Amino acid sequence: MGFFDTLAQWLGVKKREVNVLVVGLDNSGKSTIINHFKPNDAKNHDIVPTVGFNVERFKSKSLAFTAFDMSGQGRYRNLWEHYYRECHGIIFVIDSSDKLRMVVAKDELDALLQHPDLKNRRIPILFFANKMDLRESVSSVKCSSLMGLENLRDKPWHICASNAVTGEGLSEGVDWLTDQIKDLIVSRKK
């Protein structure tokens, strides 16, 4: 990074860039969440199942995010691990109306936490209990207990209920993630 970049960042003109990984089961709403953050003219109106991954960029109040929106379909989940090493944060999207597959999501989360690239890092994980507007959806508290999040002690995590279609709860979650990543960067500099 050049001198001018550093200067611009210090002055707050240019935002610091970070990578986040967006994972979760298929049809949980990952691409829709990312779509919500995009500026209006770049928004995609029909979201189709992602094959592989998509790179999207969006900004929060003080960071520029590069999101790797991974495919959630069963046969592509083993490809997530290729992107663990370079990410600064993880967004894990859960379909809170799909109680049946909550255990599958838990399995995937456990596999992710046990992965050598993530196991020993204090990487912040943001959980979205998505589709909160649906009638059969469970609360975020119930969701966290179903996912066994109380046992997750070595990494900062946060869960918030969200509705990706209207955007409810999304900015709250991303604000938390922004703070966590900034803290991490500051503590690493010291």
Added chain:
Amino acid sequence: MKYSKSLLSTWEIHHRPRIAILQRAGGGNPFNNLEKSTVLQEARTFNDTPINPRKCGQILTKLLYVINQGEAIGSLEATEAFFAMTKLFQSKDPILRRLVYLGIKEMSKIAQDVIIVTSSLMKDMTGKEEQFRGPAIRALCSITDTSMLQSIERHMKQAIVDKVPAVSSAALVSSLHLSKNSQEVVKRWVNEAQEAVNSDNIMVQYHALGLLYHIRRSDKLAVTKLVSKFSKHTLKSPYAYCLLIRIATKLIEEENAGSGTPMFDFIESCLRHKSEMVIYEAAQAIVQLKNTTAKDLAPAVSVLQLFCSSPKPTLRFAAVRTLNKVAMKHPAAVTACNLDLENLITDVNRSIATLAITTLLKTGNESSVDRLMKQISSFMSEISDEFKIVVVQAIRALCAKFPRKHNVLMTFLASMLRDEGGFEYKKEIVDCIIATIEENPEAKEAGLAHLCEFIEDCEHTVLATKILHLLGREGPRTPTPSKYIRFIYNRVILENAAVRAAAVSAIAKFGAHCEELLNSCVVLLERCQMDTDDEVRDRSTFYVNVLKQQQKALSSAYILNGLQVSVVGLERALHQYTLEPSEAPFDMKSVPLATQPLVEQKVREAPGGLGETPSKVSADKAAATRQDLYQEQLAAIPELANLGNLFKSSAPVEITESETEYYVQCIKHMFRNYIVFQFDCTNTLDDQVLERVTVDMEAGEGFEVVKQVACASLPYNKPGSTYTLMRLPEEPTSVTGTFPCTLKFVVRDCDPTTGEPDDEGYEDEYVLEDVEVTVADHVQKVLKANFAASWEEVGPENELEDTYALATVNTLEDAIKNITQYLGLQPCERSDKVPEGKSSHTLYLSGIFRGGHDALVRAKLALDSSGVTMQLTVRSTDPSVSEILATAIA
């Protein structure tokens, strides 16, 4: 592939300044000496955040370079590099992104899980950034297999009709590539392709037409419609026109049609197109067609003639190259251009000049040869090997055409042999000299001397062994065989094992043929017994022992003429023998003979058909093993399994007209005591199914039908075979006969709508033409390289001699053809070729008669006013065989 090249060139444009600077600085190619592992190591930089587009671009370029240099990258390493590369999608840098597309395409076949980039590419393909869209489509199609194709089908259809030409072209070409594996899916895009043909862009139109043709390729009617439709309404793109001409040419070739068809008229009309490309394509298509008359050719040739004096070198080159290719086929047409070709001899472009001269050589007359040869030798050193080969081929044609000029040509070839050149080039020269030696006895001494000189300093083992074999065959029969021994023995001292072994064989042949050299040869061979190589030692020991016996018969059988069996057959027979060990020694006569003469009769094609040569070679190979195939087929039928070894299978003979209801071919398989007639039947009536098909043969004259193997069912247009087994007469001399045949079967009529056959059938029969068994069917052709030795070996014991007057033939050539055909024997020592202007000739024929008896025939022919007189001498190891052959002509 063309398009990845165009992409690469854009990439090159981006990087050329950098390369140029480095080169000026004396660095040469910056990508030289790249290590695969270092580059793969560097590729990990792709994982860094934030991405440095310049640096990553350089590394990716290196990676692409390494892959394109042919370095093999393991699947694991490739996958790692591939996933690192996927992270470059973060960057929006256009150069980097396009390099990533290239990277995806290159690695799509070596890395795993490449589908990871599907969504990213789909986003780019439908995105706003126009220069990403085309390349993204190409990359996407390279990672998509049939199972994934469904998911991108909608986008592909849209892209084909996109209004941006680059996108549409990319989609069309990618569809073409996809159709290799997913023909069915791509077929559904035909409407979109149809729409794209109407595009204003010349490339899109061309690609769309290409795809349309590809989709309909297997349906001839649809292709015909396609051509006639587009030949009427005018296409914009000259490329599309060229493609249309090629399609039309292919149709004409397939139908074997000549001029006068709408297809030909279309091609002819293209001669007046305004684009030079189209005009040339049309002219080229016309001159290469098989069935054309002088009238059809004239406009095409005059177009080419015009191009010959064009200021554009490409046009001149194209025209002269085409003329060169067809020079042998249409000499008269090309002669018309002679004046223009003369002007091109001094063309600054050497390739054009070479082609012009060789064309003139092919069409020219004897007097101009000297002048042209002088002209061409002035710049032989300036042209590439490829064109030197063209020159050699022209000389080869000349040698055949003007045997009297062999002196000039041989000297020229010899000087070319001395020059530097690659293997292909040298091989062509050697082949040319060998062909000349065999065609023209006067050139033999000089040719052999040149070849001897060549092997003194020859780095190509294949050529050296080939020449040594030739020396062994031809050398002993020259007036002074001793002078070749020195050249050959030098090889034993100086060369590698393969050449040494060939040299040993050659020396042995001299020893066997020339009595005065025998002792010296034995001494030389005894020295070779100390050789370091097994093969050389084995050969020399074997030859020394045979030569020391001093028996003509032994030398002839084991040195001069070698084994004549089919290698596949020998392998199978030996395998069988080891499986069932018996007290009896292995019988060499039970091994089927090699059907060698096929290769021998191969006519060298005119250089125009360069592309066809490989297929012809493979056809020869197939022919050589044809008999082995039959043997296996027959052995698979239980009724015919125990007849022993197949001696000979005749070529198929039609015994119906080819347009009749039932089409039947007969193949005669000869065994020691039996004949099997194989009838290949085809039912050409779509409303009938034939069942229990047999062929009744009326035997007589000692022949006896033993068994019939019926063909159970013969549906429409599916060939089936039925067999009839016949015992040969006890009397050894009665071998020929004519047998009337009738096809017998049960017919079941089919329902015309459903094609279901009726339950009830009725018997019917169909009279076929007679099947004839001739003397030739009992004889297998075997080439004796040294006829005289075999003649002595068989000896005069069962010799028969008779004189005939052949009143019906008027030339020696015809007489030779007839005799060879009647007897079914192989002409030896090129005695089937009569030197020009001679009135007498001796024909040597050799072969093996059923039962493994050697059969040799010497026919002395003399031409006089009343016809041809022949003195026929037959020698054989069996008296009845001599009798059969001697009476066969009468």
